[in-house]
Amino acid sequence: MNLFFSPQTKKLQKLSWQLRQDLIDMSYYAGHIHIGGSLSALDLILSVYLSDIFNFSQNKRMRSPPVVDASKRTDDNFILSPGHTCPALYVVLAYLKYFSKVELKNYNKMGSILQGHVSKDVPGVLYSSGSLGQGLSFASGLALADKLDKKSRYTICLTSDGEHQEGQIWEALMFANKYKLNKLINIVDCNKYQINGSTQDIMPLDDLAAKYIHFGWTVKEVNGHDFNQITKMLKLAKQSDRPVCIIAHTTFGKGISFMQYDYNFHSLDRLTDFQYKKAQKEIKNHLK
Amino acid sequence: MSNKKPTLSSTRQAFGDTLNLMASKNKNIFVVSVDLKSSLKLSKFAKKYPNRFIECGVAEQNATAIAAGLAKSGKTVFLCSYSSFSPAINWAVIKQSICYNNCNVKIISAHSGLLTSAYGATHQMLEDIALVRVLPNMEVFSPCDAIETKKIISVVANSKTPAYVRLVRPDTPLFFDKKLSFTIGKSHVLKKGKDITILGHGPILHSAFQIHNQSLAKLSLEIINCSSIKPLDSKTILKSVKKTGRLIVIEDHQKIGGLGEAIAHLLLENNLSPKFIHLAVDNQFGQSARHCQELYDYYNIGIKALTSAIKKIIS
Numbered sequence: 206m207n208l209f210f211s212p213q214t215k216k217l218q219k220l221s222w223q224l225r226q227d228l229i230d231m232s233y234y235a236g237h238i239h240i241g242g243s244l245s246a247l248d249l250i251l252s253v254y255l256s257d258i259f260n261f262s263q264n265k266r267m268r269s270p271p272v273v274d275a276s277k278r279t280d281d282n283f284i285l286s287p288g289h290t291c292p293a294l295y296v297v298l299a300y301l302k303y304f305s306k307v308e309l310k311n312y313n314k315m316g317s318i319l320q321g322h323v324s325k326d327v328p329g330v331l332y333s334s335g336s337l338g339q340g341l342s343f344a345s346g347l348a349l350a351d352k353l354d355k356k357s358r359y360t361i362c363l364t365s366d367g368e369h370q371e372g373q374i375w376e377a378l379m380f381a382n383k384y385k386l387n388k389l390i391n392i393v394d395c396n397k398y399q400i401n402g403s404t405q406d407i408m409p410l411d412d413l414a415a416k417y418i419h420f421g422w423t424v425k426e427v428n429g430h431d432f433n434q435i436t437k438m439l440k441l442a443k444q445s446d447r448p449v450c451i452i453a454h455t456t457f458g459k460g461i462s463f464m465q466y467d468y469n470f471h472s473l474d475r476l477t478d479f480q481y482k483k484a485q486k487e488i489k490n491h492l493k
Numbered sequence: 494m495s496n497k498k499p500t501l502s503s504t505r506q507a508f509g510d511t512l513n514l515m516a517s518k519n520k521n522i523f524v525v526s527v528d529l530k531s532s533l534k535l536s537k538f539a540k541k542y543p544n545r546f547i548e549c550g551v552a553e554q555n556a557t558a559i560a561a562g563l564a565k566s567g568k569t570v571f572l573c574s575y576s577s578f579s580p581a582i583n584w585a586v587i588k589q590s591i592c593y594n595n596c597n598v599k600i601i602s603a604h605s606g607l608l609t610s611a612y613g614a615t616h617q618m619l620e621d622i623a624l625v626r627v628l629p630n631m632e633v634f635s636p637c638d639a640i641e642t643k644k645i646i647s648v649v650a651n652s653k654t655p656a657y658v659r660l661v662r663p664d665t666p667l668f669f670d671k672k673l674s675f676t677i678g679k680s681h682v683l684k685k686g687k688d689i690t691i692l693g694h695g696p697i698l699h700s701a702f703q704i705h706n707q708s709l710a711k712l713s714l715e716i717i718n719c720s721s722i723k724p725l726d727s728k729t730i731l732k733s734v735k736k737t738g739r740l741i742v743i744e745d746h747q748k749i750g751g752l753g754e755a756i757a758h759l760l761l762e763n764n765l766s767p768k769f770i771h772l773a774v775d776n777q778f779g780q781s782a783r784h785c786q787e788l789y790d791y792y793n794i795g796i797k798a799l800t801s802a803i804k805k806i807i808s
Contacts, residue, residue, distance in 0.1 A: 339590050
């Protein structure tokens with residue numbers, strides 16, 4: 206356990222609970238949301254965007270249009286491969302003012318840029334996803350282009366543990382190893398649940414770290430809700446001469462007692478009034 | 494119509510040569526390969542531009558999203574494989590990573606249709622047009638010979654949208670008019686006529702020039718090369734059909750989802766109902782044969798079938 210928290214860690218911790226509140230609001234107002242995975246991935250996305258380890262400065266102001274021409278971009282790349290956990294990305298991007306926070310209320314409403322699976326129409330988003338297993342390959346393509354163009358940019362991809370059942374992930378692992386994509390970082394959100402049960406029951410991944418190591422990757426393991434650990438590993442990841450996998454052990458439905466470890470909250474139609482109040486109260490306790 | 498033996502040439506060679514040439518001027522041209530370098534005539538490219546030749550091994554799904562990622566970084570990417578694998582194995586990746594993300598990837602797929610005769614059913618791709626033409630943002634081209642292949646490759650290399658180009662295995666007759674230029678969304682009337690419109694895509698269209706039946710000698714056939722399957726050249730097609738009132742669409746593809754279906758749709762939407770025959774593979778798988786003509790005859794898309802169709806449509 207970390208007894209000493211840096212000011213930055215404290216800031217991220219507080220922010221994490223504030224943004225969890227946004228996610229719960231979205232779960233109450235929207236007709237449908239993938240909440241379990243969004244709550245597990247949130248701290249990982251927060252760390253990528255707000256720890257000052259990577260460069261995400263370009264599109265911060267709402268008034269400046271997002272730079273989509275890749276050759277003109279200077280920011281690092283972030284790719285969200287399991288597109289259904291986009292609410293976690295949306296609340297972070299809204300906090301960073303990529304778009305107005307008011308837009309969160311329009312999540313998955315007709316005409317909103319915030320679709321139920323992430324789309325490149327959202328300022329700051331490079332890649333539309335939803336069909337699992339494709340994001341790491343796309344990220345590898347970006348990383349390869351940068352490597353050949355001798356750019357110093359990092360490409361960070363977030364994948365989920367359940368997503369590793371897709372064969373394409375393993376194709377991408379071989380590829381990234383072959384081309385020594387040392388500026389590619391794959392953060393695996395290991396929340397151990399998927400839509401119909403635990404990942405262990407549905408298709409066990411067993412020793413994921415060993416698998417990545419055998420595929421030629423550098424592997425780090427962290428508690429995916431411990432900002433000290435996450436940021437430390439992200440910093441270390443930049444030093445690697447090989448592609449890096451950060452296996453982040455997270456809690457499915459993190460922070461909301463009745464959602465935690467319950468796969469029924471993978472996909473949720475709507476929170477009941479009772480659930481909403483209970484969740485709000487739990488978050489408030491953490492923000493005290 | 495002459496009995497002279499046509500010159501044969503390879504669409505794959507035409508592709509490889511053209512890309513090689515273009516790559517010398519355009520440093521953004523990349524190839525993503527799935528271990529079909531020699532078959533797609535890319536060995537020279539790989540040797541000359543090793544940094545721009547990305548070998549992914551036999552992993553089409555990964556290769557497709559790699560291609561999209563490179564394209565997102567400003568490259569013009571040629572994803573080269575066989576149509577039995579791309580757009581078949583990787584269709585969902587094409588949909589999401591290439592089309593929905595609107596990445597500048599050109600999907601070049603050889604060994605299409607029954608022309609891959611010796612390989613058997615699994616390698617005779619008859620569903621590729623159906624798979625790609627349904628995708629938003631995707632343009633679909635099927636050159637009739639090596640000359641047109643060169644022209645199409647030069648054009649798509651300079652466009653910014655996803656595109657699919659259908660190539661074939663064997664050397665096929667040269668019959669595209671060298672003087673014609675290829676334009677996206679434009680069909681070419683290769684022979685003017687007034688009695689029947691014969692329309693098709695790919696090398697099979699050459700059979701329309703091989704009708705030597707005495708009883709049909711007086712008929713005037715209008716032969717249209719519809720290499721731009723999407724977007725379609727509705728103007729040229731409608732104009733011809735209005736004139737002849739009779740239309741035969743011939744293609745080395747399934748009836749379902751093929752060019753014929755697209756044309757039928759176009760006609761209906763424009764309140765035209767000409768006499769219409771669609772010569773294509775009818776809900777069947779292919780099989781091995783030593784000569785593709787045997788398959789064309791068996792599946793009723795060969796010269797015999799076309800001759801019968803002409804007789805039927807004129808009666």
